[in-house]
Amino acid sequence: MTLLLSIFKVVGTEIVNKFLRFGYHESIAVTLNNELEPHAAPMGVEYDEPHLILKPYRNTKTYANLISRPPLSLNFTSDSRYFFKAIFCQKELVFDFIDRGEAPVIRGDFDLYVVGRAKLSGMAGERAVFLVTAEKVYEGPGSRLALSRANNALLEALVYYTKVVALINEGYKDLTEYLNLLRINLNLVRKLGSHELIEMANIVEGKLNGLLGDVLR
DSSP: OEEOSSSSEEEOTTHHHHHTOSSEEEEEEEEEOTTOOEEEEEEEEEEETTEEEEOOBTTSHHHHHHHHOOEEEEEEOSOHHHHHHHHHOGGGOOEEESSTTSOOEEOSSOSEEEEEEEEEEEEETTEEEEEEEEEEEEEOSOOOOOOOHHHHHHHHHHHHHHHHHHHHHTTOOOOHHHHHHHHHHHHHHHHHOOHHHHHHHHHHHHHHHHHHHHHHO
């Protein structure tokens, strides 16, 4: 991890309205544990000005970290490869501290970084509800990616994968709907994706089969 002083462009919080104008958006949330080590996790975000709303499952590291340390960064990109790395290859992510005392951001092709603090607002079933106040907003170099159905399908598959993991940890058994949607998206990646994305799809399916075991297959 390094401390970066000025390579990111600081922009006003009003730009959040521009980037998060379609309701529910996907981000990678970076939080800090008690040893100040960063943890990255895909996280859906709702924007209800002036707050960004997060709903992590209560059995996740993201929830535990936010309870003990409110600072976090939300990293927005359209590139599904970063979401894959956040789940399966976190050591390949490079974290940069833009300013001391803040949670780090992820170096790469990101459109927007929101740095702030999360406050627990309540509970919603197996999830906690956090309100995030944007303290600083940085514009990144951008995803630099044309619209790709394979890229979007991999991201959808990863969203369903993380949901299946959380539900299994909560003891749920009826996962048929989510598993079907996950596999539909993996098949779309194999049909339309590059070799790199197809390899990632195969890894996701391998991890899924290992997770489900003989009982739930």
